[in-house]
Amino acid sequence: MKILTGNDLRSGAVTWWNGTGWSPFVDDAVDVGEEADEILAREQAARRVNAAYAIAARIDAAGHVRPAHIKDRVRALGPTVRRDLAVPTAAKTGWDWVI
């Protein structure tokens, strides 16, 4: 699947396209298929997201969205060395899938 991610313009926080808006939780990300470029152009022009891009991802056996690249998995959860600063909901699913 192809999902969209970027950073919130004001806070810089990592966000994921959920089909209607931007969520801080990677599990909310939806497959955008061939619409990636169109959504990215529209959302960045409206300043609802910053530095956004499309990435490959998969759904794991438990139904969680897992970005294909390690960098985006770290972005999804937060610094692995500061788990106290992790994105709370994402952290509930554990850390094993990140590295």
Next chain:
Amino acid sequence: MYRYDQYDQAMVDARVAEFRDQARRRLEGKLTEDQFKPLRLMNGLYLQLHAYMLRVAIPYGTLDARQLEMLADIADKYDRGYGHFTTRQNIQYNWIKLDDCADALADLATVEMHAIQTSGNCIRNISADHFAGAAADEVVDPRPYAELMRQWSSFHPEFTYLPRKFKIAVIASEKDRAAMRLHDIGVRIVRNAAGEIGAEFYAGGGMGRTPMIAPLIRDFVPIDQFITYAEACLRVYNRYGRRDNKYKARIKILVHELGAEEYIRQVEEEFAHLLSVGVEPPREELARITEYFAPPAFVDGPKTVDRSDPDFALWVDRNTHRHKHDAYVSAVISLKPAGGIPGDATSGQMRVVARLAREYSFDELRVMHTQNLLLPHVAIRDLPAVWQALDEAGLGSPNKDTIEDIIACPGLDYCSLANARSIPLAQRISERFAATGRTEVVGELKLKISGCINACGHHHAGHIGILGVDKKGKENFQLSLGGSEAEDVSLAKITGPGFDEDGVIAAVETVTDVYLAARTDGERFLDTYRRIGMEPFKEALYG
């Protein structure tokens, strides 16, 4: 230390106002990200993996207590209660909001600090020997010369858009404690046979993907021509540096491709021309600056400590450095607790250090390129009180220059350029060596870890270096041996195929085993490596 005059303050205040307007226009949609990005970078604001990151300049690593307290306040008010001290003596905040950034910069300006030129293709923060003004072996305090360079390089219109970023380090001792020859320009302040002060210039050093040691390009520039010579070095680079290829744009590539001799010839030609133009600041300006760095009023006192507490004695042995006054030492504050994150300090810890600087170090402190802090002037009689306060704050680790004193870049935990994580390796290695008591057995061993080829963790200069790479989507770590950033500068060599995370930690233990078995009395790891060569280490690692 130096205090802003009305020009310094006006420039910084004007830049804050300018950035506030730029950020507002970005938030209102009047600037695109492509338009805004170079503007925010000029003010030290990056976009990293999880958030915006603000890098604040700490000129030549010198701070006073009120400035460190402000850095703590900014950590609490605009960030998440901590900051990260870097290998270029700066501090980075990892969670700054664009909404807040101008306010943070305005707060910084109230204590004569800023984030200007901490990014972009310009002359970056001037770094220096962290023991400057205190070291027993220095010719003079190098900071007035570093400050003069700061003023010259700040907003220099000709050098705002260089081919690539440009880093300068200034020292004034035979000992190199600033990785001087691994900078674009390294300056050593020296005294010639006639007793005159001048500067030795090195150019074309650097780490990154093409590490190079800077060659000596002039052994004595009279101090009243010091800035003119630096200007000549920059002019030749600005004219001929490779703007067509980012990876070949640093001055080290120019010096290498031209050859040092030809680069020197061109610099000398430009220097002769500039001497007739009159770009050198008046000598009165250097004299004015130097007054700010007058030594504190040291007083005589005890020259030894009560060593009955072994923990305290170990800390004194490990973390204090000889001072030019024999009743004082410089005290290194380790930001490397076993299992901790190298270079990170909480706002509470910053306030403790600020208080200690005010009470025990003439209101002075330093950021070290090793990602530690330093109280430069501590009376030996005050060491027990200082150590106790540090220990209570988690800042009393007695591990300066040991394998626990690891330099590590933020790596893939924070940095958008990184391929692998650096910090977890540092945590696991320091924990393992601390737990087994091998730290003291091994002695001086500088381990440096970078999470990508940009080498912010100085892995090329580590006695042991580790470079994280991406291998088919997995973290992989290359081990290298034999580097040094000091006066015996050398570049580390790769041992062979890389390792996974567990494997590289085991490999570090293996190479220390080889060292311990082979060392002779008084040999550091680096000395043994240089004597026996790479082969015994490779044999132990790969069989």
